[in-house]
Structures are given as C-alpha cells and as structure tokens.
Amino acid sequence: xxxxxxxxxxxxxxxxxxxxxxxxxxxxxxxxxxxxxxxxxxxxxxxxxxxxxxxxxxxxxxxxxxxxxxxxxxxxxxxxxxxxxxxxxxxxxxxxxxxxxxxxxxxxxxxxxxxxxxxxxxxxxxxxxxxxxxxxxxxxxxxxxxxxxxxxxxxxxxxxxxxxxxxxxxxxxxxxxxxxxxxxxxxxxxxxxxxxxxxxxxxxxxxxxxxxxxxxxxxxxxxxxxxxxxxxxxxxxxxxxxxxxxxxxxxxxxxxxxxxxxxxxxxxxxxxxxxxxxxxxxxxxxxxxxxxxxxxxxxxxxxxxxxxxxxxxxxxxxxxxxxxxxxxxxxxxxxxxxxxxxxxxxxxxxxxxxxxxxxxxxxxxxxxxxxxxxxxxxxxxxxxxxxxxxxxxxxxxxxxxxxxxxxxxxxxxxx
Amino acid sequence: xxxxxxxxxxxxxxxxxxxxxxxxxxxxxxxxxxxxxxxxxxxxxxxxxxxxxxxxxxxxxxxxxxxxxxxxxxxxxxxxxxxxxxxxxxxxxxxxxxxxxxxxxxxxxxxxxxxxxxxxxxxxxxxxx
Numbered sequence: 001x002x003x004x005x006x007x008x009x010x011x012x013x014x015x016x017x018x019x020x021x022x023x024x025x026x027x028x029x030x031x032x033x034x035x036x037x038x039x040x041x042x043x044x045x046x047x048x049x050x051x052x053x054x055x056x057x058x059x060x061x062x063x064x065x066x067x068x069x070x071x072x073x074x075x076x077x078x079x080x081x082x083x084x085x086x087x088x089x090x091x092x093x094x095x096x097x098x099x100x101x102x103x104x105x106x107x108x109x110x111x112x113x114x115x116x117x118x119x120x121x122x123x124x125x126x127x128x129x130x131x132x133x134x135x136x137x138x139x140x141x142x143x144x145x146x147x148x149x150x151x152x153x154x155x156x157x158x159x160x161x162x163x164x165x166x167x168x169x170x171x172x173x174x175x176x177x178x179x180x181x182x183x184x185x186x187x188x189x190x191x192x193x194x195x196x197x198x199x200x201x202x203x204x205x206x207x208x209x210x211x212x213x214x215x216x217x218x219x220x221x222x223x224x225x226x227x228x229x230x231x232x233x234x235x236x237x238x239x240x241x242x243x244x245x246x247x248x249x250x251x252x253x254x255x256x257x258x259x260x261x262x263x264x265x266x267x268x269x270x271x272x273x274x275x276x277x278x279x280x281x282x283x284x285x286x287x288x289x290x291x292x293x294x295x296x297x298x299x300x301x302x303x304x305x306x307x308x309x310x311x312x313x314x315x316x317x318x319x320x321x322x323x324x325x326x327x328x329x330x331x332x333x334x335x336x337x338x339x340x341x342x343x344x345x346x347x348x349x350x351x352x353x354x355x356x357x358x359x360x361x362x363x364x365x366x367x368x369x370x371x372x373x374x375x376x377x378x379x380x381x382x383x384x385x386x387x388x389x390x391x392x393x394x395x396x397x398x399x400x401x402x403x404x405x406x407x408x409x410x411x412x413x414x415x
Numbered sequence: 416x417x418x419x420x421x422x423x424x425x426x427x428x429x430x431x432x433x434x435x436x437x438x439x440x441x442x443x444x445x446x447x448x449x450x451x452x453x454x455x456x457x458x459x460x461x462x463x464x465x466x467x468x469x470x471x472x473x474x475x476x477x478x479x480x481x482x483x484x485x486x487x488x489x490x491x492x493x494x495x496x497x498x499x500x501x502x503x504x505x506x507x508x509x510x511x512x513x514x515x516x517x518x519x520x521x522x523x524x525x526x527x528x529x530x531x532x533x534x535x536x537x538x539x540x541x542x543x544x
Contacts, residue, residue, distance in 0.1 A: 005436070006428075006519040013427035054522075055490050056425070217431060223467040224426070227484035236467065277468040281483060 003048050011040050014057035015137045020109030021061045026068055035068030107225040108174055114187040116165050126161045128194050133158050136214050146208035188235050191215050195239050202250055212243050233282035234292030240275035241298040244268040256401040260307035272302045290326040293318055312341040329358045345375040363392040379409050418507045420497040421525040429520040443517035458498030466492050491522050
C-alpha cells in the first residue's frame with residue numbers, strides 16, 4: 001500500500017468524527033463538509049512529508065475549523081456579519097485541541113451526524129444515499145452506480161435530501177440519556193438499511209455489495225463509542241453473520257443458493273467467530289432486543305456443521321420471542337419456515353394461512369408457500385404460488401431461482 | 416529469552432482496509448516471518464479481534480466488574496502479537512522493524528520479554544485466519 005492509499009484510509013476513518021465535530025462548530029452541513037474537504041487537501045499535501053499525525057481526526061478538526069473560520073471571514077468582508085449564534089465555539093478556535101476532543105463530545109458528534117441522515121420525511125433510499133455521502137464519504141458517482149441511476153440524478157437526490165435535513169433543523173443540544181437511546185435506535189435501523197441494500201444486490205452489483213462492508217464499519221464505529229449497548233452488539237453480530245455467507249450465497253452463474261444448499265466451508269469463519277463473541281457479550285446484559293434475537297437465530301445456522309444438524313427447535317423458540325418483542329408478518333413467515341422444518345410442510349402451511357392477506361404482494365411469501373406446497377405434494381397449487389412469486393420478483397436472480405423450482409415440479413409430475 | 420512483540424495501531428484505519436489491501440499486507444508480513452519460522456524461533460502469532468469484541472474484568476470494591484470494551488480507551492489499540500525466541504534484544508528489534516516496514520497500519524511494536532506458564536497445543540486448534 002502506498003503512502004497516499006494509507007492517507008486516504010486514515011481520512012475515511014477520521015471522517016465521521018471530524019465532520020461531526022465541524023458540524024457542531026459551524027452548525028451548517030455544507031460549511032462543515034467544505035472545511036473537512038479543505039483539511040483533507042492539506043493532509044494530502046503535508047502528511048507524506050511530515051508523517052501522519054498521532055491523532056488524524058484531531059488534526060483534521062483543528063485544521064478544518066481554522067479554514068472554515070477563514071472562509072467565513074472572507075465571505076463576511078462582502079456580506080454583513082453572520083449572527084453570533086450561527087456558529088459556536090469560534091472564540092477559542094486556537095484552544096487546546098486535546099480538550100476539544102474530549103470523548104464525551106465526540107460520541108454525540110458522530111451520533112448526531114448519523115442521526116440527521118435518518119430524517120423520517122426522507123424515504124429509505126435517500127437516507128441510505130445521504131449517510132453514504134456524508135458519514136462514509138462515498139462520492140456521488142460511487143453511490144449513483146450502486147443505485148443504478150445517473151450521476152446528476154443522484155446529485156439532485158442528495159442535494160434535496162440535504163435541503164430537507166437543513167430545513168428540519170439539526171438538533172445541536174447534547175441529548176439526554178433517553179434521547180440518546182432513541183437516536184441510537186434510529187441510526188441502527190439506518191445502518192441495517194445500508195447493509196440490506198448491499199446484501200440484496202449480492203454479486204449482481206459489486207458497487208452496492210460494498211455497502212455491506214461499509215455498514216459493518218459504521219456499526220463497529222458506533223459500538224466503539226457506545227460499548228455497553230447490547231442491541232448494537234446484536235446488530236453488528238447479525239450483519240457479520242449474514243456477511244459471512246457472501247461467498248456461498250450465489251453460484252458461479254450468479255444464481256441464488258439457498259441456505260440449506262450452501263457450501264459451509266465457504267462461510268467466513270473469522271466473521272462468524274467475531275459475531276459469536278459479540279453475541280456472548282450481548283447476552284450477559286439480559287436485555288433481549290430484535291437485533292440480538294435475529295443474530296441468535298442466524299448464529300444457530302452458523303454453528304450447525306450441516307443443514308441437517310440445524311437446531312430448528314431452538315430457532316422456533318427464538319422466533320416466538322421475536323414475534324413477541326417485534327411482531328410483524330415477515331417474522332411470522334420466517335417462523336412458519338422453521339416450524340415446517342421441525343413438523344413438516346402442513347404445519348408450516350397452517351401458519352401461512354393468517355398471513356396471506358398482509359403478505360399478498362410479498363415475493364418471499366409466495367416463494368415459501370410454493371416450496372411448502374411442493375413438499376406436501378400439492379403440485380398444482382405450488383405452481384400457482386410460484387407463478388405469483390415470479391410476478392413479484394425483485395431481481396433476475398430471484399426470478400431464475402423460482403423458475404428452477406418450477407422445473408423441479410415439472411420433473412416430479414410432467415404436465 | 417522469550418519475547419512478545421505487541422502490535423499497536425489505529426483500529427479505525429486497519430478495519431477500513433479492503434480485502435485486497437488486507438491480503439497484500441498479510442502476505443508481506445508472512446514473508447517477514449518465514450525465516451524465523453524456519454529457524455524454529457517463532458512462537459504463536461495472534462491477531463486480536465476488534466476492540467468491540469473485547470470484555471474487561473476489573474477489580475471492584477467487592478466482586479470484580481465485567482465491562483464491555485478494551486481495558487483502556489486510547490487512540491492506538493493492541494491489534495495483535497508475535498512471540499519469538501531470541502538471544503538478544505537486537506534480534507527482536509530488527510524483526511520488529513521489518514514488520515513495521517511492510518505494515519502501513521501499525522504505529523508501534525512494543526517488545527516485552529515474557530515467561531511461559533502453560534505451554535500447550537491451543538494454537539493448533541484455531542488455524543483459520
């Protein structure tokens with residue numbers, strides 16, 4: 001790795017903390033981003049010669065703040081002075097930077113930066129795009145490629161999202177304990193959205209597949225600053241476990257390989273071990289939450305040496321728990337699958353019945369239903385369910401997977 | 416004398432490495448270790464999982480406290496370690512310098528002589544990297 005490559009990594013790593021702190025000073029996202037940009041340019045000029053600073057984030061905040069102040073002063077010569085409240089802490093701009101970087105501050109800086117990307121008025125895709133731009137520092141073309149849209153369209157989307165966030169007013173006061181917990185919850189779902197965007201793209205679109213790594217990086221960052229939060233441990237464990245199967249989820253032709261058919265030697269044991277360590281830590285807190293339970297379910301798959309040795313009994317119990325703490329028809333659908341593994345397809349189909357109405361336009365519902373009907377030997381009905389699934393498929397890979405199932409039907413009972 | 420070489424680094428940077436970058440660095444580190452390994456002087460080598468996977472047991476007033484996270488919250492954290500047999504400190508310093516040269520993520524290597532309490536086969540069980 002060359003020096004410049006290392007510097008770029010250090011800049012990316014320092015970004016959430018640095019932009020978060022600059023946002024607190026300048027109280028304006030654009031000013032904060034420009035100041036950070038300027039500090040990065042200076043870093044690229046001076047670090048190769050002088051060597052990287054011991055604390056890159058502190059350096060970038062200090063330099064960024066000074067350059068931001070300069071920019072505001074230059075503008076002020078031509079414009080009336082900005083109101084005093086427009087930015088804070090400028091009087092002690094030369095103050096001791098170690099002091100400024102007191103950990104209690106920077107935790108909330110990073111959390112705030114992530115939180116403003118999660119404005120409830122923004123649709124999911126805009127939340128993801130905004131977070132990747134502002135928190136992760138991905139470029140607009142990178143994000144555009146991942147979402148399969150043009151650069152100018154993505155640029156517009158991000159600009160609109162930023163304007164929406166600015167209009168909403170950024171919450172600058174230090175949050176109270178209850179508020180902090182609420183913010184952590186909202187930010188956690190945003191991170192999981194980023195992950196899922198990458199996960200569902202799979203190998204079809206490597207640009208968005210990289211979102212999985214990015215989501216894991218953001219979750220690790222959050223957990224480092226809030227080390228005692230068991231749901232964060234659960235979220236990180238869940239993503240690590242799902243990501244550990246990345247190399248086994250698709251075959252060479254790009255077709256989906258179901259969990260039970262995956263080559264488990266291709267699962268990434270390093271990620272699995274880290275996730276299991278996190279889950280063990282989380283469980284000690286005795287505060288179960290949806291991410292922890294989902295991670296525990298996924299961990300049971302990871303621990304099973306083969307699909308046949310999966311502990312379905314325990315998985316059904318965990319789904320019961322998940323249904324209680326986070327009831328949703330999708331959770332019930334997953335439970336139905338687990339029950340069918342334990343008691344046969346009829347038991348699973350029975351649990352699907354009450355979900356039919358709410359999940360009628362959900363691809364997986366019809367895929368699962370078709371699969372269970374096929375197992376029960378009700379091929380004609382299975383065919384109907386699979387046809388419905390194909391009509392609702394979200395990707396060519398999903399479509400192809402259902403077609404394979406239909407082929408199996410035809411073999412079993414030539415039409 | 417037995418020495419432990421403790422590798423400290425900026426965790427955020429190291430865990431932002433892509434798979435390719437990670438593999439490139441690991442490959443170079445392996446090259447540096449090979450001569451020692453062949454000479455039978457290299458002991459167990461370990462990479463620590465991220466500090467988010469760490470738990471600390473700290474002496475409390477009555478019972479020891481179990482805390483989430485690493486022992487100290489610092490910018491640079493312990494990321495891995497090597498153990499080796501050497502006759503002189505110079506040998507260990509030379510080896511550590513070579514490691515440092517090929518590892519852009521590391522900021523320092525702390526050299527600490529140590530005693531072995533329980534020599535055993537534990538290292539052989541966990542060979543996955």
